[in-house]
Amino acid sequence: xxxxxxxxxxxxxxxxxxxxxxxxxxxxxxxxxxxxxxxxxxxxxxxxxxxxxxxxxxxxxxxxxxxxxxxxxxxxxxxxxxxxxxxxxxxxxxxxxxxxxxxxxxxxxxxxxxxxxxxxxxxxxxxxxxxxxxxxxxxxxxxxxxxxxxxxxxxxxxxxxxxxxxxxxxxxxxxxxxxxxxxxxxxxxxxxxxxxxxxxxxxxxxxxxxxxxxxxxxxxxxxxxxxxxxxxxxxxxxxxxxxxxxxxxxxxxxxxxxxxxxxxxxxxxxxxxxxxxxxxxxxxxxxxxxxxxxxxxxxxxxxxxxxxxxxxxxxxxxxxxxxxxxxxxxxxxxxxxxxxxxxxxxxxxxxxxxxxxxxxxxxxxxxxxxxxxxxxxxxxxxxxxxxxxxxxxxxxxxxxxxxxxxxxxxxxxxxxxxxxxxxxxxxxxxxxxx
Ligand SMILES: NC(=O)c1ccc[n+]([C@@H]2O[C@H](COP(=O)([O-])OP(=O)(O)OC[C@H]3O[C@@H](n4cnc5c(N)ncnc54)[C@H](O)[C@@H]3O)[C@@H](O)[C@H]2O)c1
Numbered sequence: 516x517x518x519x520x521x522x523x524x525x526x527x528x529x530x531x532x533x534x535x536x537x538x539x540x541x542x543x544x545x546x547x548x549x550x551x552x553x554x555x556x557x558x559x560x561x562x563x564x565x566x567x568x569x570x571x572x573x574x575x576x577x578x579x580x581x582x583x584x585x586x587x588x589x590x591x592x593x594x595x596x597x598x599x600x601x602x603x604x605x606x607x608x609x610x611x612x613x614x615x616x617x618x619x620x621x622x623x624x625x626x627x628x629x630x631x632x633x634x635x636x637x638x639x640x641x642x643x644x645x646x647x648x649x650x651x652x653x654x655x656x657x658x659x660x661x662x663x664x665x666x667x668x669x670x671x672x673x674x675x676x677x678x679x680x681x682x683x684x685x686x687x688x689x690x691x692x693x694x695x696x697x698x699x700x701x702x703x704x705x706x707x708x709x710x711x712x713x714x715x716x717x718x719x720x721x722x723x724x725x726x727x728x729x730x731x732x733x734x735x736x737x738x739x740x741x742x743x744x745x746x747x748x749x750x751x752x753x754x755x756x757x758x759x760x761x762x763x764x765x766x767x768x769x770x771x772x773x774x775x776x777x778x779x780x781x782x783x784x785x786x787x788x789x790x791x792x793x794x795x796x797x798x799x800x801x802x803x804x805x806x807x808x809x810x811x812x813x814x815x816x817x818x819x820x821x822x823x824x825x826x827x828x829x830x831x832x833x834x835x836x837x838x839x840x841x842x843x844x845x846x847x848x849x850x851x852x853x854x855x856x857x858x859x860x861x862x863x864x865x866x867x868x869x870x871x872x873x874x875x876x877x878x879x880x881x882x883x884x885x886x887x888x889x890x891x892x893x894x895x896x897x898x899x900x901x902x903x904x905x906x907x908x909x910x911x912x913x914x915x916x917x918x919x920x921x922x923x924x925x926x927x928x929x930x931x932x933x934x935x936x937x938x939x940x941x942x943x944x945x946x947x948x949x
Contacts, residue, residue, distance in 0.1 A: 516539045516540070516594065516695075516698055517540050517542075517591055517592050517594075518531070518534050518540070518541045518542075518592060518593065518595075518596065518699065519541075519542045519543075519544060519588045519592040519594070519596070520534075520541060520542070520543045520544065520596045520598055521544050521585060521589075521595060521596065521597050521598060521599060521618050521621075521622060522545060522597065522599035522600070522618065522636070523543040523544065523547075523550060523581065523598075524545075524561070524598065525561055525563070525670055525777065525844065526598045526635060526636075526668065527543060527545070527596070527635075528554075528559075528561065528563075528566070528570070529668060529673040529674060529677055530596065530598060530635060530666065530668075531543040531596075532569045532570045532573060532579060532674075533674060533677040533678055534699070535576075535578040535579035536572075536573055536578075536678075537701075537702040538578070538702070539578065539699070540578055541573075541578060541579050542579075542580050542581070542582060542588040542592070543579070544581075544582055544583065544584070544585045544588045544589075545581075545583065546583065547560075548583055551581045551583050554570070554581040555581055557570075557571050557574070561843060562842060562843035563670065563671070563673050563674070563841075563842065564671065564672075564674070564841055565674050566673075569674060585618075585621050585625060586621070586624070586625035587625075589622050589626065589627075589630070590625055590626075593629075593630065593695060594630070594631045594632075594695055594696075594699055595632050595633065596633045596634075596635045596664075597615055597619065597622070597632070597633065597634050597635060597636055598635045598636055598666075599614040599615055599618050599636055600614050600636070601614065601615060601636045601637055601638055601785075603780075603781040603785070607788070608784035608785065608788055609639075609784075609785060609788045610638060610639050610781070610785040610788075612638065612639075612642060612645075614636075615634070615638060615646070616646075616649060619632070619646045619649045619650065622650075623650040623652075623653035623654045623657065623659075624653055624654065626650070626654050626657040626659055629659075629660075629691070630657070630660075631659075631662055631691075631692050631695045631696065632646065632650065632659050632660070632661050632662070633661075633662045633663075633664045633696070634646060634661070634662070634663050634664065635664055635665065635666050637665060637666075637722050637723070637726075637782055637785075638663075638719055639719065639723070639785055639789050640716045640720050640723075640789055641716065641719070642719060643661050643662075643663050643686070643716070643719060644715075644716075647659075647661040660689045660691055660692035660695075661687075661692075661715070662685060662689075662696060662715070663684075663685070663686035663687070663715045663718035663719050664684065664685050664686070664718070665718060665719070665721065665722030667680060667681070667682075667684075667722070668680075670776070670777070670839070670841070670842040670844055671839055671840060671841030672841070678703070679706070680708050681708075681709075682708065682709045682710070683700050683703060683708055684713060684718050684721050684722070685700075685710060685711070685712050685718065686712075686713050686714055686716070686717060686719060687715055687718075688714060688715070693712060697710070722782075723782055723786040723789070724786075726778055726779055726782040726783065726786075727782070727783050727797070727800045729767050729779070730774050730782075730783050730800075730803050730807070731799060731800065731803050733767055733769075733771075733773075733779075733807075734773075734774070734802075734803045734806050734810075736750065736754060736767075736769070736770050737770050737771065737773060737807075737810055737946075738806060739770070739947065740770035740946050740947025741947070743947040743948070743949060744947055744949055747949040748947075748949060749948055749949065750770045750929075750946065750948065751770075751929060751948070754768040754770070769928070769929070770929065770946045770947040771928050771929075771946060772810065772811060772814040772853060772901060772927040773807045773808075773810035773811045773849050774849075775811075775838035775839075775846070775847040775848045775849045775851075776838040776839065776844065776846060776847055776848070777844055777846040777847070779847075780804075780807075781847075783800055783803060783804050784804060786800055787800055787801060787804065811849045811851075811852035811853060812852050812853070812855075812856045814849065814856075814927055815852065815853045815855070815856020815857050815859075816856065817927075817944065818831065818853070818856075818857060818897055818899050818923075818925050818944075819856075819857070819860055821897060821923040821925050821942070821944040822896055822897050822921060822923050823923075825861070826857070826860050826861055826862045826896060826897075827861030827862070828861060828863065829862060829863065829895075829896040829920075829921070830862070830863045830864075830865050830894055831857050831862045831863070831864055831865070831895060831896060831897050831898075831899060832865050832867075832891035832893075832895035832897070832898040832899065832919075833850065833854065833865070833866035833867070833882075833899050833901055834867055834868075834891060834898065834899065834900045834901065834902070834904075834907050835850070835867075835868055835871075835900060835901045835902025835903065835904050836848060836850045836866055836868040836871045836872070836879075836902060837850075837868055837870065837874075837875075837902050838850075838902070839902060839903075840902055840903055840904040841870075842871075843871045843873065843874050844874065845871055845874040845875050845878050848871075848878075848902075849901065850866075850875075850901045850902065851878055851879065853899070853901060854866070854879060854882065863883070864879075864881070864882045864883065865882075865883045865885055865890070865891050865895065866882050866883070866884055866885070866891060867884070867885050867887060867890065867891040868884075868902070868904075869904050869906060872884045888906070888907060888910060889910075889911075889914065889915065889918065892915045892919055894918070894919070894920055895920065895921065896919070896920055896923065897919075897921055897923035897925060898915060898919060898923070898925070899925040899927065900924075900925070900926045900927060900928055900930060900931075901927055901928075902928070903928040903930050907930060908930055912924075912931070912935060912936060912939035912941060913939045913940065915939070915941070916940040916941045917940075919941075922940065922941050922942045923941070923942050923944065924942065924943055925944045926943065926944065926946070927945075927946055928946070929945045929946055929948065931943070931945075
């Protein structure tokens with residue numbers, strides 16, 4: 516199969532590299548010249564474990580290439596995937612589909628022969644209809660089939676998720692398109708990853724419903740964590756106690772500072788707008804969005820409470836900035852609101868993150884970025900663990916306690932056993948642990 520990926524971001528690059536690893540011939544296209552130039556030199560534009568090896572191995576094998584020339588890449592393709600961004604539209608929270616529609620127009624103008632055009636970007640119900648309409652308008656004679664194939668990979672574990680998905684969802688009623696998509700995913704099909712064929716609109720909605728459900732699960736346990744703190748219970752034990760029930764499941768029941776990232780915040784908002792427009796409001800998701808928004812800044816207040824006194828002019832050390840570990844992605848990371856709340860109270864912020872600093876510089880102001888977690892703690896009134904990178908798990912807490920001026924350790928991911936923190940001479944604050 517000849518596959519073209521339009522948009523070489525987190526999803527496009529990982530998907531393109533994995534498809535090439537299956538043996539397909541893949542061209543990844545992007546408008547960002549610097550990104551494509553870097554990839555041609557073997558330099559990854561993002562941090563994702565295992566990605567550089569996967570990309571460079573497949574480039575060497577002649578199955579994967581990069582270009583800014585969309586027309587040439589589309590002309591020969593059996594399947595063209597649209598993997599461009601669908602951020603929140605400024606002002607109203609609808610998904611901004613301008614990148615998807617612009618890419619569609621360019622693709623339509625370049626179509627030659629039978630081509631399946633696949634929307635991998637997360638797009639609201641009905642977007643496939645509009646993509647199809649644009650193609651018919653720009654290229655009335657093209658033999659094109661428009662398919663929805665949402666992506667469920669998680670940053671930080673993207674390659675494994677792509678190669679071993681829980682399911683593959685393909686939305687199309689066309690048998691021709693189904694056949695091509697079966698061929699595209701055949702290696703996974705052989706590995707028994709379930710493929711779910713649905714209508715196109717259903718497929719588009721599955722992606723939003725999945726993300727909204729996961730965001731709900733996180734927000735649910737976060738509110739239970741608050742209740743635990745108020746009544747003297749332990750949220751980790753509650754999570755385990757409910758998660759062992761197969762109907763509930765143990766995943767996504769870790770209390771923390773609220774969800775962030777490139778998907779949940781924008782996708783929950785976009786789903787609300789779809790519900791509003793369809794006059795089928797999603798009140799549970801509405802609450803989830805509101806509760807999660809309030810939570811991030813509340814975590815800043817939690818830190819201030821732990822410091823117990825005026826924080827003005829004092830240093831607060833931050834461990835972890837990205838929205839989760841093993842990525843450099845800072846989009847809607849909880850650290851942004853937490854740091855803002857602390858700065859508003861007059862704190863000086865000193866932060867360490869293993870991979871996220873370059874992106875963090877674009878979204879955080881007046882933060883001193885340091886290259887070592889121990890330096891973040893040095894002279895700090897409080898140390899706050901925001902993102903649970905593995906390398907924070909085994910820090911020498913006694914050494915940290917010695918170098919700090921204050922004694923507050925605020926663990927927003929419940930990584931440290933409280934008794935070990937206490938033994939090191941630090942005052943522990945976790946989430947949902949009374
Ligand atoms: N990041 C994730 O974990 C994830 C997971 C599942 C689904 N998704 C969805 O996948 C889509 C892409 O997300 P992402 O995180 O990879 O975005 P991203 O911002 O990392 O990448 C998008 C890329 O598309 C390029 N682009 C935009 N218009 C283009 C055009 N006309 N031609 C060529 N390139 C163009 C941009 O330059 C950019 O490099 C979104 O809809 C997102 O919701 C993301």
